[in-house]
Structure formats: C-alpha cells, structure tokens
Amino acid sequence: MPNTGPDTPLAGFRVVELARVLAGPFAGQILADLGAEVIKIESPEGDGTRQWGPPWVERDDGSREAAYYHACNRGKQSVIADFTQADDLDRxxxxCARADVVIENFKPGTLAKFGLDYESIAATNPATVYCSISGFGQDGPRHSEPGYDFVIQAMSGLMSITGDPDGEPMKSGVSMSDLACGLWSANAxxxxxxxxxxxxxGQWIDMSLLDCSVAMLANQAMTxxxxxxxxxxKGNSHAQVVPYGVYEASDGQLVxxxxxxxxxxxxxxxxxRDDLAHDNRLRDNAGRIEHRDWLEAEIAGEVRQWTVDDL
Incomplete structure (x- = not known):
C-alpha cells in the first residue's frame, strides 16, 4: 500500500516515474516510502522485471509478477501508456505537467522524440524536478550507450577491489551500481x-551509473x-583495518x-591473548597492518578453539 499519510516527509508531492528495471524504480520506491505519490508509467508490455522470475509473487486472481519487480516497485500506482498512441502520449x-518530480531512465535523447524530455516538460511546468538516469550521463562521449550494472561495476573499478586476492574480479551479490544510483537519485x-x-x-538532474559507482570507491580511491x-x-579482509574478516570457530564461522x-x-x-594487546608492535592500527599475516594467523588459531556462541 502507498505510504502517503499526512505525517510522512514527502506527503503531497507527486512523482511520475518513466523508468524500468532497477535504478530508476529504486529511486521512485524510496520516494514512495517517504510518502510521495508515485505514478509509474509503463508500456503495454509492462516493466520487463515483471517477468524476471522465478520466484513469483502470486495474486488471488491467478496473475503473478516476479519477486524482482516487487523489490523496487512498492507503494506505486501503475499507469499503462503506449507513447506511439496519441491519447496515451497526451495522458x-x-x-508529467502536474508532477513535482519526473524520473526517467531511457537512453539519452529518446524521450525528446515524444515531448517528454526535460525541456518539453519544463516549458509547461518550470518547477518540475526532472531526474534523468543513464549509464554514462546525458552528454559524455558514451552517452548513447546503454548502461548495465555488471558492465558498470567492471568499468568503475568496483570489481577490481572485490573478490579473493588470487581470484578473478567479482561483482557484488546485488546490483550495487544500480542501487547506488537509485539512492543518489533519491537524495538529489x-x-x-x-x-x-x-x-x-525546478532543475534537471543528470545522474549516471558510472559516476555513482566511481563515487562509491571512497577510501579505495583515496588510497x-x-x-x-x-x-x-582482499576478499573479506579490510585494506585499512587488521584484524578484520571471517574466522573459523570450532563449530562454524563468524566475523x-x-x-x-x-x-x-x-x-x-x-x-x-592479552599478550597481543600489550605487544608494542601491535599498539596501533598501522602496526597491526604491518604484521597483518602473522597477527591474523595467531588470532585464527585461537578462534578455532571457541564455539561461535561462546565467543
């Protein structure tokens, strides 16, 4: 159910979402959770993630949608519109003309063909906050290319710092580039x-998956x-903190x-092991980093003697 009560932070704001898959819908869902009225305009085929199952969310009438779709479309109203049909496009x-916010994640330039781009909407309602989400931004050298989370994780450097030291670069377990872009979009x-x-x-927000993913490099970029x-x-280890990781106890694993x-x-x-706490070599984090391998081996040996619950 929409969370549009009068006591919610964004009560009274209307958002039109021209977005599909994850980054844009996730931004819209955050605004819906905060109380905005979010109207999701979908093609007659619907957001493609409706079919990204199994697993499925079954309805009493026998219809179903993929669980993936429900993960980022909570609290919205759905409107079907075929932009090639005049009546649907006018609707x-x-x-959009009555919206406080418009969110879209079409390839740059696509919505201008239908008069749904920022310039067209702002001409009718200059107070509109219009957020465009794309892979590489609206006017960069790769602006015309589609952006996919897996590719963006690789290009941004996120994958180069994720995974075991001797293994291949790894993506995160969720679509981190999409989700981060959705979060930054909702914030902006x-x-x-x-x-x-x-x-x-109003204003036009140009949000790209690549920019948001590079921003998430944080301390690794500063390193x-x-x-x-x-x-x-470094796998589950931390570049700047020792000890830090997954350890084997006698009956399981713990962090x-x-x-x-x-x-x-x-x-x-x-x-x-109070002796380690009083060891001058380990008196600060820099010393513990310097002696990382030895210290982690010492701790691992001790932890193996404990159960998870006891420790």
Missing amino acids: AKAL IQAALLMRARTGK YFASGKNPPR LAPANDRLFAALMHAIG
Whole structure:
C-alpha cells in the first residue's frame, strides 16, 4: 500500500516515474516510502522485471509478477501508456505537467522524440524536478550507450577491489551500481525540492551509473590518490583495518571487526591473548597492518578453539 499519510516527509508531492528495471524504480520506491505519490508509467508490455522470475509473487486472481519487480516497485500506482498512441502520449504528458518530480531512465535523447524530455516538460511546468538516469550521463562521449550494472561495476573499478586476492574480479551479490544510483537519485531529488522551496524553480538532474559507482570507491580511491598504487582485492579482509574478516570457530564461522585500538584490546582479552594487546608492535592500527599475516594467523588459531556462541 502507498505510504502517503499526512505525517510522512514527502506527503503531497507527486512523482511520475518513466523508468524500468532497477535504478530508476529504486529511486521512485524510496520516494514512495517517504510518502510521495508515485505514478509509474509503463508500456503495454509492462516493466520487463515483471517477468524476471522465478520466484513469483502470486495474486488471488491467478496473475503473478516476479519477486524482482516487487523489490523496487512498492507503494506505486501503475499507469499503462503506449507513447506511439496519441491519447496515451497526451495522458503521459498531462501527468508529467502536474508532477513535482519526473524520473526517467531511457537512453539519452529518446524521450525528446515524444515531448517528454526535460525541456518539453519544463516549458509547461518550470518547477518540475526532472531526474534523468543513464549509464554514462546525458552528454559524455558514451552517452548513447546503454548502461548495465555488471558492465558498470567492471568499468568503475568496483570489481577490481572485490573478490579473493588470487581470484578473478567479482561483482557484488546485488546490483550495487544500480542501487547506488537509485539512492543518489533519491537524495538529489530531495535536495532539488528543497532548492525549489527557496527559488520556486525546478532543475534537471543528470545522474549516471558510472559516476555513482566511481563515487562509491571512497577510501579505495583515496588510497590510490595518496599512494599511487592500485588497491588489491582482499576478499573479506579490510585494506585499512587488521584484524578484520571471517574466522573459523570450532563449530562454524563468524566475523571479527575490531575497528579501533580499544576494541582490538577487548577482543584479545576475550580470546585469552592479552599478550597481543600489550605487544608494542601491535599498539596501533598501522602496526597491526604491518604484521597483518602473522597477527591474523595467531588470532585464527585461537578462534578455532571457541564455539561461535561462546565467543
């Protein structure tokens, strides 16, 4: 059910979503969760993810949609429109003209053919906040190319730092580039609405999967800028924190992540190795990084003597 009660943060805002698959719909879902009225305009065939099953979500009337679709389309109203049909196109234009926000993730230039691009909508309603999501941005050298999460994870460098040290680059377990772009889009849309409250003017947000994915490199990117070295894959270890990872107990696995000196000392006390907490070589994180292999082996040997619950 839509979360559009009067006490929700975005109550009273209308969003028209001309988006499919994940990044755009995820942004729309975030706004719906915050109370906006979100109208999703779909082609007669529907968002392609409706058929990305199994598994399926079954309805009482016998219809079904893929679980994937439900993961990013909660709380929306669906409207069917075939842009090649004049009546449907007029209806879509009318909805956009009355919207506070329009979200779209068509290939750049596509919606201009139907008068649904930013310039056309803003000419009717200059207060519209219009968010375009694409693989590479609206005007870059690769703007005309489609953007796919797997490809973007590889191009951005995310895959180069994900996976085991001796293994191949790995993508994340979810479509991280799509999801990050959806999050950044929802954030940018709300910032634009705040700006509109001060100026009365809308704006065009140009959001790309590649930009958002590069932004997520965070400390790994700064490691490169500071050292000039490409950060390696470290599996479940942390580039800047030791110890940090998955350890084998006597009856299973557990994660240890003591991220500061106090927590490191507490962990060493818990496993009966106060000597490590008092070892001058390990007195700070830099020392623990320097002695990473030896320290992790010492801790692994101790952890194997404990059960998961006891530790």
